[in-house]
Each structure stands twice: as C-alpha cells, then as structure tokens.
Amino acid sequence: MKKLLLALCILPVIICCSGGDDEVDRQTPDDEVSVETPEELDPRKAFPQNVEFKNCIKPNHVTQDVLNSDVKSYYTYWRNKYVKPSNGGTQGGGYYVEMRGTGGDGSEITTSEAHGYGMIIFALMAGADQQAKKYYDGMYNMFDKHRSTGNAYCMSWVIHNTESSDHDQGSASDGDLDVAYSLLLADQQWSSEGQLKYLDDAREMIEKGLKKSIVHPVSKRVMLGDWDSNQYSTRSSDWMAGHFRAFQQVTQDDYWNATAETVYSLIESLTKSYTSENGLMPDFIVGQSPQPAPENYLDEFKETDEYNWNACRYPWRITTDYAHFNTAKAKAAMLKLNTFIREQTNGNPAQIKAGYYLSGKPMVAYSDGAFTAPLVASCIVDEGAQAYLNKGWDILKKSKGGYYDDTLCLLNMLLISGNWWNPVEP
Numbered sequence: 001m002k003k004l005l006l007a008l009c010i011l012p013v014i015i016c017c018s019g020g021d022d023e024v025d026r027q028t029p030d031d032e033v034s035v036e037t038p039e040e041l042d043p044r045k046a047f048p049q050n051v052e053f054k055n056c057i058k059p060n061h062v063t064q065d066v067l068n069s070d071v072k073s074y075y076t077y078w079r080n081k082y083v084k085p086s087n088g089g090t091q092g093g094g095y096y097v098e099m100r101g102t103g104g105d106g107s108e109i110t111t112s113e114a115h116g117y118g119m120i121i122f123a124l125m126a127g128a129d130q131q132a133k134k135y136y137d138g139m140y141n142m143f144d145k146h147r148s149t150g151n152a153y154c155m156s157w158v159i160h161n162t163e164s165s166d167h168d169q170g171s172a173s174d175g176d177l178d179v180a181y182s183l184l185l186a187d188q189q190w191s192s193e194g195q196l197k198y199l200d201d202a203r204e205m206i207e208k209g210l211k212k213s214i215v216h217p218v219s220k221r222v223m224l225g226d227w228d229s230n231q232y233s234t235r236s237s238d239w240m241a242g243h244f245r246a247f248q249q250v251t252q253d254d255y256w257n258a259t260a261e262t263v264y265s266l267i268e269s270l271t272k273s274y275t276s277e278n279g280l281m282p283d284f285i286v287g288q289s290p291q292p293a294p295e296n297y298l299d300e301f302k303e304t305d306e307y308n309w310n311a312c313r314y315p316w317r318i319t320t321d322y323a324h325f326n327t328a329k330a331k332a333a334m335l336k337l338n339t340f341i342r343e344q345t346n347g348n349p350a351q352i353k354a355g356y357y358l359s360g361k362p363m364v365a366y367s368d369g370a371f372t373a374p375l376v377a378s379c380i381v382d383e384g385a386q387a388y389l390n391k392g393w394d395i396l397k398k399s400k401g402g403y404y405d406d407t408l409c410l411l412n413m414l415l416i417s418g419n420w421w422n423p424v425e426p
Helices: 064-082 112-125 132-145 173-190 198-213 241-251 255-274 311-325 328-344 369-381 383-396 403-416
Strands: 083-085 095-097 108-111 158-160 284-286
Touching: 064 083, 064 112, 064 383, 064 403, 095 108, 095 112, 095 132, 108 112, 112 132, 112 173, 112 403, 132 173, 173 198, 173 241, 198 241, 241 255, 241 311, 255 311, 255 328, 311 328, 311 369, 311 403, 328 369, 328 383, 369 383, 369 403, 383 403
Parallel strands: none
Antiparallel strands: 083 095, 108 158
C-alpha cells in the first residue's frame, strides 16, 4: 500500500486573481450537515497578534494593518474554497480540507496533511472568524473518528469519501505532527476548560503517538509514518524543529530537544556533502550517513532525490523554528538558502521555479506558490532580504491555484505577518 505524501492538485503555474473578501464571516462552507456546536469560549489570542519576532523582519512597504487585511482576505478565499462539512458518515460530523493524496486511489476526500494544516489555520484565525472554534472542533472530531490503523494516537492518512472508518489506514508523519501541534495552539487560544481537553489530548498524542511511532528512538529521525520501521528514512518537509521544541516544553521530555538537534545534524551533513553552494534539501533522505534517496523513491515520482514537491516546505519549517525560538542553526541554514534563491532569481521572487536540482539548476520553467511562499518566508531571518521579502509578499497575496500551493501561501503569510505565534510562549 502506497503511503502519503502531498497533493495531486498541483498546478503548473501560479494563477493570479483578485484577493478574497476581507469580511471573513460573510461566506461560510456549506453547513447543511448537522455539527455539534461547541461551547462559546472567547479567543485569548485573537487574530491579529502582530508578533514582532526577535531578530526577524516583516514586509515594510505596507503597514501591519495592510498585512493583516491581506491575510484575512486570503483566509476567506481559502476557507470558502477548500473547507467542507462531513457528509454525515462520520459520527458527530465535522469539517475537513478537501484534497487528494499522492498514492491514493482517488476515493479519498482529504489527507491528514491537509487536516493538520487546517487545524493550525483555524486556531490562528480565531477572532477574525467568529466560527473558527466550530471549524476547529469539527476538524478535531474528524481526526478523532479516523484514527490510524497502525497507532490509535495518530491519524489515518486518508479519509474515504464515504467517511467510513473501514477505509482508514496508517498515518503520515506530517499530518500527525501538525495535528498535535495544533492542539497546543487550541489550548492557548480557547483553554482546555471546555468540553475538549486540548492540552491533555496533545500530551497523550505526543507521548503515545509521535514518540512511539513517528520519531525513531535510536536515530531520532522523523520516519515517514507509523507504518515505517526504517530509522534512517526521513523527509525534509517533516523536519519541524519548532514543533519539537514546543513538545519538549509541554512534556519536559528531552527526547524532543534531541529530535530537533537531529534535524540540524542532518542539514549540516547534507549541506556539506551535496549542497554547500545553495543549502537546498532533497525530498527524501536515506542511509545512516544521510544522502538523498534514489530516484522514484516509494514510487512517488522520479525526482524524489531533488528539491521538489515535498522539500519545498522545508524553508517554512526551519524559518518557523528561528522565528519562535531564535535557533542560530536555523538562521544559518536559511541565510544560505535565501541568499542562493535571491541570486538565482536576480532579485525577483516571481522567478522562483517549482523545483530545483540539488546543483541549484531549476528543474522546470514555471512557478508555483508551494515553492515561492516558503522561500519568501525564509527571508524574514535576514535584514539584507528586505526588498525581496516585500516583492514576495505582493506575489503571495495574489497567488491562487490549487489546494497545496494556496494552503502553503496562507500558512507562510501567517508566519511572515507575525500572526503565527509560539504556543509555548506566554
């Protein structure tokens, strides 16, 4: 059975159109299916938070109010296009982010990857959207009713279009990590004093799901899912060092600091051996001495050994660690990478291409927001990248395509604008 790994709805170009409506509560997903209404709890970190991350920059050609308005408009567009209600096949109902998964048979309505993204987004957009808690709790219920067949503290990587749990499968690491992290955001946003005990659920998932089945106890590498037993196989897009530091603070378990440090050991080794001129990472990594996976790894597509549709998320994950924890190794990695991309594109982020060979040569002639957004976000670590960041913001707020690129654009816009706050920081 093929597992995971990203979206099939990848478009070969960035399609631009006008931004969404700033009034985020004007339109909502179809609510015909009955979903249990959550208790009313006011958000404690209501959007916008406007965090000024230490030693980071923001776009400075517009005001913070304009940045916030751009995020709200994009959120409205994203929510109305991709967030769908349960068809009633899931007990208790709920919501999901519509997408198809690579390796699926086309019968799925979503994946755990999309589910984790959506839960993070709703936790961060509370206050701007008065229904954010309803959507978040509905997504929680969909997660809860579609657990992994490999580890019940993880999530099935697909939900079938019937929503029958008979079709649930093993997990994908990125979805599990993001769902657990979103519970920390939800605890800070709404507290755990209501019906759902977000913090207790997060700790249980971290300890009994992620520690047991997602991160290998010896190598401390993030494996590919709870079905994977290879301690050396890993994806660069799963190197969520900021998540791991948050898990450590919540659990007081040094296992997670060791996992975060393993991320940077991998980056340093791969950079030294393969990408010393640009800091690019391959989609998949294998071997005790880390090396790019061979072509067609897991039969996903040919270029699994290059900076492709999985690795495009790597800059966003590492930049988040720097923004939230001021991690010096994260800054060093992103400085090398964004210096390369600024030079490679002659200072024009519109020229970022949808894939690069590890040599630094573009793989294709077209652009896509899934690649553009994380590389633009990496610029927040460097004052010298201010002009590039400004130009990149103007591209992201207009970028419209499919599920994968649109969702990554929104998540990175939340980070760049200072509206993705650290869930373990008061």
